[in-house]
Amino acid sequence: MEKERIGVITTNPDRFIQIVKKAQQGDKMSMNEIINLFNDDIEYLSRYIMLPREDAIQSLKVELINIVNDNNMTCI
Numbered sequence: 001m002e003k004e005r006i007g008v009i010t011t012n013p014d015r016f017i018q019i020v021k022k023a024q025q026g027d028k029m030s031m032n033e034i035i036n037l038f039n040d041d042i043e044y045l046s047r048y049i050m051l052p053r054e055d056a057i058q059s060l061k062v063e064l065i066n067i068v069n070d071n072n073m074t075c076i
Helices: 002-010 013-024 028-037 039-046 053-069
Strands: none
Touching (some): 013 028, 028 039
16 A cells, blocks of 8 residues: 555656645645645654644644645745
8 A cells, every 4th residue: 555655656756746736726635635645654753743643643734735835845
């Protein structure tokens, strides 16, 4: 499963860039797709944040959304 998600980014980076651009334009389905791609990482990292687990997960998701929506993303 993890290799499948990573494959979306590494084997077809143009597809990932397209998803990010749609998310930046306000497409909620694309933003959800990005969050789902990083969900396992979010779950893993939430264990090391000194907050209740659900709060940590929520904080990481909010930060990911902020990163995607950042107007200074020059790599895309």
